[in-house]
Amino acid sequence: MKKLVLSFVLLLFVVNINTLKAQNEENTGHSAEKLAKQLANPVASLISVPLQNNFDFNLGAFNGFRYNVNLQPVIPISINEKWNLISRTILPFISQNDVTAIGTNQTGLGDTTQSIFFSPKEVKNGMVWGTGVVLTIPTATNNLGSKKWGAGPNLLILKLQGQWTYGALANHIWSYAGSGTNDISNTFFQPFLTYANKSGASFTIASENTQSWDSDTFSGFAGVYFSKVLKFGKQMMQLGGGPKIYYGNNPLNPEWGIRANIILLFPK
Template sequence: MTVVAQEADSDLAKKLSNPVASLISVPFQLNYDHGFGPEHGDRETLNIQPVIPFSLNEDWNVISRTIIPVIWQHDVAGPSGNQFGFGDITQSFFFSPKEPTAGGIIWGAGPVFLLPTGTDDLIGSGKLGLGPTVVVLKQDGPWTVGALANHIWSVAGDGGRPDISSTFLQPFVSYTTSDAWTFTLNTESTYDWKADQWSVPINVQVSKVVKFGSQPVSLTAGARYWATAPENGPDGWGLRVAMTFLFPK
């Protein structure tokens, strides 16, 4: 690989560490978690997560970030058998300046929506939700440090299902090398205000930007440890692998 190609791949890798970068990407992220309920059930979740930026004017972008979960699970609620289908879709829109602030801060804010697309009561909430979301980060040389957060309240849906008031916090730090390797540490923590419970997985992962022909792709592998979770939630170690298709302008 030439030096110019390495620099281009490294730039793509750094953009992937920025949730509001002006880069179309389509990640397919597969997660495995274990330990649900008294039967220590298993869950595999394929998150399809297209990120599409739109230019509003010469100063502002809006970035659409969608999470479409496809879930396979077994005995997650005692001897509850198998479920397979779509979970609830999370749709975020970040309004973000095209240029960082004078201090190098990159930020975006906007609304987040929870869509009740779950195809089974054990993999969907049955609720329509909405709330605010924000991301703040700084990229300095090979380092990216920041945090993404949102809060969702349920506003409609099945009256027989529990209401939702949930905060999501994702602090992250990553280091990208000159040959497009990225090492990332983050949490994807959720606080359920109705149940007064935290879910805190700590994720460590490594990614590499490669090309299949002319198509740039980021390949990711990692592990997570559940530092805390509800009593019927996952525990111990989980796994993550991902393939992200990149479409630079």
């Protein structure tokens, strides 16, 4: 399984590099640069459908493996001349083995996370912000979720400065219903820094951190990613990925992982 995963990731990067070399920068450079910058902004006016593939190794006491692909459609909606509403859905599909015990495996859906941001269209001094609500919907199967409904506030602040985009996303979710035995009170914090060049290539450093106040556990990881906006026929997309290193006191934390993204783009 691990050899298959690593072969897939290697193939992705080979395709990415070869396509990058063959790309005609004169014809697509400007639009690719704009799209790369928009992708670094979670509340940009860009419809996108990311397929985020996560391969995580050495989970927990049994050194398990987990593959998690997140379907994450992002849809901006113009409310009026001053405001946008951005819908961001994360629906995970999970396949894991040797996580709960040696020789076990689970495959199915995880819980859905639905974020709704309200963001002003006008950007002043490069500052962008959005605020709204985040919801947890118990769509998980095969005991891969919390069996809880949750909700809470969501906040994003970022700065656009030339080729750089940097900022942070934060939210907190409390459970309020559901059949699960454990309540949810989780704080999530995601700082990020992206440099996008004129060819549409981008380099990102980001971390994702979750503090569970009910179980007193902290889990997080830091990742370094390379991505490139490409055009296949008439379809614009971004391919990319990179390594992740985990930290925290969560006993189910992996030791390390790899993220590989395929993002379909639908610019207006």
